[in-house]
Amino acid sequence: MPRSRLVFWLFFAPVLLWLLLLIVLPHLDLLTMSFRGENDYGEMGWTLQNYRNFFTEPVYWLTFVRTALYALITTFITFLLAMPVAFYISKLARSRVRGALMILLLLPFWVSELVRVYGWMILLRESGVLNFVMLKLGLIDKPVEMLYNDAAMIMGLVYTSMLFMIVPLVSVMESLDDSLIEAAHDLGAGKIAIWRTIILPHCKPGITSGAIVVFMLALGNYLTPNLMGGKNSLWFTEQIYNQFIASFNWNQGSAFGFLLLALSSLIIWAGLKLTGQRLGEVAS
Amino acid sequence: MIRSLPRGRGYSWSFNAFIILYFMFLFAPLVVTCVLAFNNSDFPSLPWQGFSLDWFAARGPERIGLFHDDQILRSLLTSLQTAVCVSLLSVAVGTCASFLFEKENFRFKGVLYLLMLAPLVIPGVILGISLLLASNSAGAFLDETFGLDFAVFRPSFWLVVLGQFSFITTFVTLVVSARLRKFDPSLEEAALNLGATQFGVIRHVTLKFLRPALIGAGAVAFLMSFENFNTTLFLVGSEPTLPVNLYLQVRDGSTPVINAVSLLLVVGTSLLALVNLYFTKRED
Amino acid sequence: MTNDLSVRNVVKRFADFTAVNDVSFDVPSGSFFSILGPSGCGKTTLLRMIAGFDSPTSGDIDIRGASVIGVPPNRRPVNLVFQHLALFPMMNVAENVAFGLRRRGASGNEISRKTAAILDRVGLPGYGRKRIDQLSGGQKQRVAIARCLVLDPSVLLLDEPLGALDLKLREQMKLELKKLQAKIGTTFIYITHDQSEALVMSDRVAVMHDGRFEQVGAPQELYGRPATPFVARFVGDNNKWRGRITQRVGDDVLVATDEGFSFRARAQGCCGDGSVVDLFLRPEAMRIEPRETDGLNLFDVTVKSILFDGANSRLLTVTREDHELLVTLPQNRRFDHIEPGNDIRVGWHPESGICFEAES
Numbered sequence: 001m002p003r004s005r006l007v008f009w010l011f012f013a014p015v016l017l018w019l020l021l022l023i024v025l026p027h028l029d030l031l032t033m034s035f036r037g038e039n040d041y042g043e044m045g046w047t048l049q050n051y052r053n054f055f056t057e058p059v060y061w062l063t064f065v066r067t068a069l070y071a072l073i074t075t076f077i078t079f080l081l082a083m084p085v086a087f088y089i090s091k092l093a094r095s096r097v098r099g100a101l102m103i104l105l106l107l108p109f110w111v112s113e114l115v116r117v118y119g120w121m122i123l124l125r126e127s128g129v130l131n132f133v134m135l136k137l138g139l140i141d142k143p144v145e146m147l148y149n150d151a152a153m154i155m156g157l158v159y160t161s162m163l164f165m166i167v168p169l170v171s172v173m174e175s176l177d178d179s180l181i182e183a184a185h186d187l188g189a190g191k192i193a194i195w196r197t198i199i200l201p202h203c204k205p206g207i208t209s210g211a212i213v214v215f216m217l218a219l220g221n222y223l224t225p226n227l228m229g230g231k232n233s234l235w236f237t238e239q240i241y242n243q244f245i246a247s248f249n250w251n252q253g254s255a256f257g258f259l260l261l262a263l264s265s266l267i268i269w270a271g272l273k274l275t276g277q278r279l280g281e282v283a284s
Numbered sequence: 285m286i287r288s289l290p291r292g293r294g295y296s297w298s299f300n301a302f303i304i305l306y307f308m309f310l311f312a313p314l315v316v317t318c319v320l321a322f323n324n325s326d327f328p329s330l331p332w333q334g335f336s337l338d339w340f341a342a343r344g345p346e347r348i349g350l351f352h353d354d355q356i357l358r359s360l361l362t363s364l365q366t367a368v369c370v371s372l373l374s375v376a377v378g379t380c381a382s383f384l385f386e387k388e389n390f391r392f393k394g395v396l397y398l399l400m401l402a403p404l405v406i407p408g409v410i411l412g413i414s415l416l417l418a419s420n421s422a423g424a425f426l427d428e429t430f431g432l433d434f435a436v437f438r439p440s441f442w443l444v445v446l447g448q449f450s451f452i453t454t455f456v457t458l459v460v461s462a463r464l465r466k467f468d469p470s471l472e473e474a475a476l477n478l479g480a481t482q483f484g485v486i487r488h489v490t491l492k493f494l495r496p497a498l499i500g501a502g503a504v505a506f507l508m509s510f511e512n513f514n515t516t517l518f519l520v521g522s523e524p525t526l527p528v529n530l531y532l533q534v535r536d537g538s539t540p541v542i543n544a545v546s547l548l549l550v551v552g553t554s555l556l557a558l559v560n561l562y563f564t565k566r567e568d
Numbered sequence: 569m570t571n572d573l574s575v576r577n578v579v580k581r582f583a584d585f586t587a588v589n590d591v592s593f594d595v596p597s598g599s600f601f602s603i604l605g606p607s608g609c610g611k612t613t614l615l616r617m618i619a620g621f622d623s624p625t626s627g628d629i630d631i632r633g634a635s636v637i638g639v640p641p642n643r644r645p646v647n648l649v650f651q652h653l654a655l656f657p658m659m660n661v662a663e664n665v666a667f668g669l670r671r672r673g674a675s676g677n678e679i680s681r682k683t684a685a686i687l688d689r690v691g692l693p694g695y696g697r698k699r700i701d702q703l704s705g706g707q708k709q710r711v712a713i714a715r716c717l718v719l720d721p722s723v724l725l726l727d728e729p730l731g732a733l734d735l736k737l738r739e740q741m742k743l744e745l746k747k748l749q750a751k752i753g754t755t756f757i758y759i760t761h762d763q764s765e766a767l768v769m770s771d772r773v774a775v776m777h778d779g780r781f782e783q784v785g786a787p788q789e790l791y792g793r794p795a796t797p798f799v800a801r802f803v804g805d806n807n808k809w810r811g812r813i814t815q816r817v818g819d820d821v822l823v824a825t826d827e828g829f830s831f832r833a834r835a836q837g838c839c840g841d842g843s844v845v846d847l848f849l850r851p852e853a854m855r856i857e858p859r860e861t862d863g864l865n866l867f868d869v870t871v872k873s874i875l876f877d878g879a880n881s882r883l884l885t886v887t888r889e890d891h892e893l894l895v896t897l898p899q900n901r902r903f904d905h906i907e908p909g910n911d912i913r914v915g916w917h918p919e920s921g922i923c924f925e926a927e928s
Binding site: 011027029129 | 320543
Binding site: 288289 | 616621622640641
């Protein structure tokens with residue numbers, strides 16, 4: 001249907017403003033800022049110093065590698081945990097229970113991430129509820145600090161991003177016709193063969209989109225590593241925060257920010273390439 | 285395996301047990317947080333000292349309940365104002381964007397579409413710092429060339445709104461587009477054929493059809509804005525939002541008043557989510 | 569002749585209704601057996617019980633003489649062609665066909681040999697590398713069948729596999745399926761709601777209604793000598809009169825219809841003098857302007873309209889009492905003069921009219 005130019009510009013202008021002013025320009029600014037810095041005389045100029053710092057200071061790039069690795073581990077654990085839950089909801093639960101389970105699943109994630117992390121803190125810390133219960137039961141004889149370590153931090157990250165794995169998995173599994181599983185079974189396949197040859201290949205798009213979102217959320221998370229991780233489990237976003245807010249070195253912070261952005265884009269691109277999908281499909 | 289295939293007793297049993305454990309894992313931190321809000325103790329931990337509403341209603345001086353804690357109430361108000369602004373703004377622009385991408389054809393549509401999806405894969409922290417940088421540059425530029433000083437370009441309420449708007453609009457666009465795709469274009473043609481103007485058609489036919497999606501997207505935008513932390517952290521000025529305020533308090537040691545706030549948030553967001561769910565279910 | 573499948577008094581009860589109610593039948597080796605019934609009659613449930621996806625509430629199912637009650641689907645020597653085929657979209661044709669062999673742990677050599685052989689058999693040689701979505705509807709059909717046949721099942725179950733095809737292709741596939749079954753000799757059990765599929769392909773057909781078998785027999789038997797009013801109505805088209813028996817000698821009866829006709833017909837079952845009956849008569853049993861009138865029931869009707877449909881053309885006629893009757897119109901040019909509004913004389917042989925006790 002032909003539309004007037006006026007209608008087109010009415011739609012086009014706000015969208016263009018949004019994307020240009022709030023997405024494109026700020027990130028270009030981020031890029032340029034990361035290549036600027038003071039020289040020996042205190043004058044601003046173009047430099048690679050910010051990136052050189054990253055590679056020469058082990059604490060920076062070690063944090064970077066650690067963050068990437070832990071985000072990958074988080075994604076993998078989330079996947080392992082989400083798969084059976086999604087399978088139960090979409091294939092095993094009765095249809096009436098299914099709706100209720102979905103609501104129960106969604107509810108915690110609408111509550112602020114801060115509340116969820118705080119809940120884990122009062123559960124796990126030395127004076128926390130779990131320690132109190134275990135002491136009362138006689139399982140331990142003095143309180144154990146279960147918070148402020150890598151395991152607690154990863155569990156917190158898994159917990160926070162769980163939903164973004166389960167929802168795409170449930171929807172992709174619901175689109176799997178039961179008769180495919182029945183046919184495989186009828187043709188003699190056991191449980192493992194059905195998972196390997198039918199369910200996992202079918203769920204690939206859901207797994208990809210879930211994994212991308214979870215990985216990105218974990219990589220860019222600040223709150224959970226900051227509150228649940230230990231003194232030694234520095235997350236890369238905390239480095240960025242420190243540069244910006246504590247040291248007020250915005251150029252260095254920009255370089256870090258751009259590196260993080262590059263890493264997440266790279267991994268997402270690789271994920272999409274590996275599974276032969278496009279971002280548009282994954283998003284919808 | 286699935287419901288129609290014979291399942292062993294052990295298989296069903298262990299699967300059910302796993303699901304129960306999973307939901308316990310999901311709700312444990314929230315339940316503990318909410319329950320401890322009523323504990324008559326100065327710390328958010330066990331043992332249970334008796335039921336008390338102090339952390340909601342006490343006026344001080346030793347205990348200041350939630351309803352008399354000016355700092356929390358002020359940040360709550362800020363969060364509400366932010367969320368209202370963000371949801372209105374993002375629904376308006378997001379609707380334009382879905383019309384643009386679903387109904388119009390123009391050069392570079394693919395590029396613009398990818399750009400629209402970009403906020404999905406940009407970590408929130410990066411979005412925050414690049415907006416901070418860009419607004420700072422813009423402010424400095426205007427100050428130097430025109431001698432004008434705009435408060436908007438410094439960390440402030442409006443910068444937070446813009447920052448949240450920049451990525452929440454993407455989610456709104458995806459929700460509204462999904463609904464718009466189900467729209468039968470012949471309805472528009474019929475309305476034009478019956479003598480409606482182009483704007484009349486959009487107002488009376490298309491937007492009417494989209495209304496449930498607009499309400500749903502607005503609710504999603506409200507919740508996302510209300511609980512956002514990562515992006516907001518870098519953009520807040522002197523008026524912190526509730527999550528940022530709570531974060532500062534949790535980091536520096538907590539009192540059960542945070543449990544009280546959490547309880548309020550859990551109840552509030554659950555209600556909003558349920559209402560939203562009810563409306564979307566009814567539309568189906 | 570041995571039976572590949574025996575079903576004995578099988579009952580399937582769900583919470584509030586009985587889907588399959590005391591069904592028994594035998595299927596001899598190498599035959600094509602169809603279960604025909606409207607949707608919701610319980611035929612799919614019956615098939616799924618034979619395949620092992622549902623278990624009967626009571627009764628027994630024997631395959632090649634051994635009971636399979638309690639045996640899971642993957643251990644039964646039967647395979648199922650699903651309604652929507654359930655071909656695995658993530659695999660190509662050869663992988664689909666080889667799926668079952670691979671699960672059995674067959675050697676790579678054997679797998680490729682058998683896969684190629686069966687694809688050849690179903691008329692798809694060299695299609696192994698194609699993706700499922702590159703196939704036409706009929707080709708998918710054949711892959712689904714090949715995937716089961718390669719496992720050499722005792723019985724092949726087919727759950728309305730032609731339902732999704734368009735009319736032309738369905739006609740063609742009917743013939744192909746019948747030829748295929750005759751060629752390979754595996755026992756087929758085919759369920760459908762389409763009477764033409766059942767009649768064309770099967771050696772024997774069971775008509776199922778409300779969880780019960782109404783009649784089991786050869787297609788000609790079902791058509792020519794329906795055992796129940798349901799079969800008479802469901803298999804082929806029928807005209808119907810309500811009437812009363814005025815005289816009965818053996819199975820020959822004299823029926824006075826409510827409109828005042830008096831017809832000679834054949835009684836099916838127990839209707840004595842004076843009982844109210846429904847009289848069924850096929851459109852093609854009625855002859856227009858018969859030359860030989862000896863022993864025929866004769867009456868006059870008015871042509872209301874001509875329902876031209878090639879070889880299947882009919883006349884829609886009415887009696888004086890406005891009772892509508894369908895009469896087959898042979899396309900042999902002899903009746904080209906008939907136009908709406910004409911009065912014509914119609915005759916039929918008493919053997920063609922069948923009476924059942926009237927349904928309330």
